[in-house]
Amino acid sequence: MKTIFSTLFLVAFSVISYAQNRWETTKKTASENHELILLNFSGSDWCIPCIKLHKNIIETEDFKKLETDNIIVYLNADFPRNKKNQLSAELKKENAFIADRYNPKGIFPYTILLNSEGKILKSWEGLISADALAFSNEIRQIKQNQNP
Template sequence: MKTIFLAIFMVITAVSIKAQNRLDNAKKQALENKELILLNFSGSDWCIPCIKLHKNIIETDEFKKLETENIIVYVNADFPRNKKNQLSADMKKENAGLADQYNPKGLFPYTLLLDQDGKVLKSWEGLPAESALAFSKEIRDIQQQRK
């Protein structure tokens, strides 16, 4: 009897943990640390502006400071096309849900700055024209205005 109860408990726990997605986790972290959420929609292996965005902004030290200094929580919703880059079924489903909620037009790249409740504070359609430094400064300024 204990074994059956334990098995049922483990299944229920596993399902509830699985149900929490990256955005939910990001919202919790943002609330705890007074951070913003940066949600980026990209096509990492087919969208040239997306690839440039990641190389010229997201992968820079200046941008990474936003994460290490607890300014933002970064969430990437990627939609790769090449078979070798395909995501798990769960990740595809989660990214599709994020797109339904925040990117119904299917824009790539599309970047959103959200508050801890998921409210959109700022959006960038396409590749931002500014440098990584200017992009990061804009996010810092928005966070400062919210304090």
């Protein structure tokens, strides 16, 4: 019985540690580079607004420039449904850990801008109505307001 309990405890701890390591790595990178974190929850193969958000904003040059200009660190927590698109067990657990913390209502898409400590600065529920340039400029403005 002790062996079973110990094994279950170690498995649970390793899952939590793995997810926290990814999150902590993201926060550390953001902190070291003085960047914000843009966290996006998506259903990449079933959520039409999520697909549109990625196509019309995330995959654009205006958005990608936020990353290359050290404005944001982008983190996507994806929850695909189709069998062919399934994530690894580790990545599923990692995304669930992040969702428990930042998206407990299960909103899709849900985009959150955070500081490097994980404090929410702004959030967007559903499809962002702005185009990629306007959205990127809004994030740049928030970043400028964060600097002393």
